[in-house]
Amino acid sequence: MAPKTARARRLGIALRTHREAAGLTLEAAADEINSTRSTLSRYENAQTLVSPATVRALLSLYGVGPDEITAAVQLAKDTRKPGWWVPYSHLLDRRTIDFIALEAEATGIANFEPSVVPGLLQTADYIRGVMRGGPHTLSDDQVEQRVQLRLDRQQRISDDEPPIFDAIIDEGALLRPVGDRSVMEQQLQHLLKMSELPNVTVQVIPLSAGYHRGTRGSLHILEFADPEDPLIASVETVAGQMVLDRPGDLRTCTKIMEHLRTVALSPTDSRNLLLHMLKGR
Structure with a gap:
């Protein structure tokens, strides 16, 4: 399990905010990308690292604009970089x-x-x-x-x-x-x-x-x-x-x-x- 960094928390908050704005439950969103409710919940609570590809798939599902998707995908890449600790x-x-x-x-x-x-x-x-x-x-x-x-x-x-x-x-x-x-x-x-x-x-x-x-x-x-x-x-x-x-x-x-x-x-x-x-x- 990766450390809950500030970047991971920020990404999780963005995923939850956009999902709720799209009017989707965790179950509905998970079904659309062949995942599970618990997995998406862990992404949103920064308990598990989410891949850039999954971020792109979720935000596209939520109807997010291309610029925001690009920024979020980069954030997902940054969260996967190992820290000095x-x-x-x-x-x-x-x-x-x-x-x-x-x-x-x-x-x-x-x-x-x-x-x-x-x-x-x-x-x-x-x-x-x-x-x-x-x-x-x-x-x-x-x-x-x-x-x-x-x-x-x-x-x-x-x-x-x-x-x-x-x-x-x-x-x-x-x-x-x-x-x-x-x-x-x-x-x-x-x-x-x-x-x-x-x-x-x-x-x-x-x-x-x-x-x-x-x-x-x-x-x-x-x-x-x-x-x-x-x-x-x-x-x-x-x-x-x-x-x-x-x-x-x-x-x-x-x-x-x-x-x-x-x-x-x-x-x-x-x-x-x-x-x-x-x-x-």
């Missing part, structure tokens, strides 16, 4: 791979973390500490593979066309040692360095803010360049990453992220706090 697929569960595939196409990333530094801002030694303290017992080789995977994910932040990245960190995550003293010092220095990038904003929620709406767990919200691509939210549970795309869930997650931005220190005050913490070590 493919070599790491054996390391992670399906939901996490789905999230990484979506993150790779996002133009805006907002991430709140209550317990650890956001993954896209972690140093290699900090990642090692996180992996060794995780829920699974990993060999040294497995740890290093996961370190490299996370470092590869981070490359987008400093690309020529990087996403906007808003990181919100609970102060408790910065006070909790991961690795030895030098690891934490290097991590704080790295946060300060990354906060200087024009596309990166770092905010810290001070302990003095007390209990807040993000205390229960981490939260990601992804935005995409194409206006037809809806927001995606993700929360991390003990069972792994959970991607949320239902409108009600997205409204809740968006409100929570906005609340966290308001209770966090400003970027300038957050930077000053990081400097103070670094000097105090």
Whole structure:
């Protein structure tokens, strides 16, 4: 099963929208192309890659114009191109791979973390500490593979066309040692360095803010360049990453992220706090 990328989601939405506009049920459309209801449903929900030929057949059936068909066929071809994360697929569960595939196409990333530094801002030694303290017992080789995977994910932040990245960190995550003293010092220095990038904003929620709406767990919200691509939210549970795309869930997650931005220190005050913490070590 292929990762549910933003392009695959966009194609699925287009197939469903055109089918409904044509007044056809899944069963009727499937019969016309000698397929099944469940197969078409998987196409529309981006659970299975759809071939360019099938896209052309479906959109022709739905009475879509030639220009739109050409664009959709190209999109189908693009969704079949392997992403950079493919070599790491054996390391992670399906939901996490789905999230990484979506993150790779996002133009805006907002991430709140209550317990650890956001993954896209972690140093290699900090990642090692996180992996060794995780829920699974990993060999040294497995740890290093996961370190490299996370470092590869981070490359987008400093690309020529990087996403906007808003990181919100609970102060408790910065006070909790991961690795030895030098690891934490290097991590704080790295946060300060990354906060200087024009596309990166770092905010810290001070302990003095007390209990807040993000205390229960981490939260990601992804935005995409194409206006037809809806927001995606993700929360991390003990069972792994959970991607949320239902409108009600997205409204809740968006409100929570906005609340966290308001209770966090400003970027300038957050930077000053990081400097103070670094000097105090």
